[in-house]
Amino acid sequence: QSVLTQPPSVSAAPGQKVTFSCSGRRSNIGNNYVSWYQQVPGTVPKLLMYENNKRPSGIPDRFSGSKSGTSATLVITGLQTGDEADYYCGTWDGSLSAVVFGGGTKLTVL
């Protein structure tokens, strides 16, 4: 049981927009920045977004992030087949004194 809650799967067609949700509590998302990680099957997780809405160098602006209260959202526009991956949200939990993750959402590009 992950501390942060993500839907297990989402799907969309190429070129479409897809939204990933991540919900938590005040002790984690509510009081801390959220990051997002992309893991293409068989590869290492890659930082996709940090501090809620900042993209590391090399991440295209098709990817955007936001946070409101105890929930965070990652949006991908102009979906590509190469975006098929598992997407994880993460943050610090002040009550647990630990980095926590969501269970991940598997993106299928139809």
Place this chain on the structure above:
Amino acid sequence: QVQLQESGPGLVKPSQTLSLTCSVSGGSLNSGTYYWSWIRQPAGKGLEWIGRIYTSGDTIYNPSLKSRVTISVDTSKNQFSLKLTSVTAADTAVYYCASLRRGVSYYLDNWGQGTLVTVSS
């Protein structure tokens, strides 16, 4: 950019101790920019944070693993290590080391390639 590489046995017997080392290149453990972290991922499952260490030796562990985990640092070798005692099959996973950014937020921006550790007799 910091690069990390895990090393250690790929097979550990039940009840024994899992030991892994992460070698850091392209930057110093003493830079002050990062905590140094371990994460694991069982096959087909999500990410689990194990803990982190700072170059001072200050550590924080996942409460669910705290009684079995020790993370240490060797700044002379630019390495940090993980020990997990009394392992069971449930500890079988890919283990990653990563840099955990310090500051106003915590995020893992550089990851090692990961190493599969299987617990089996």
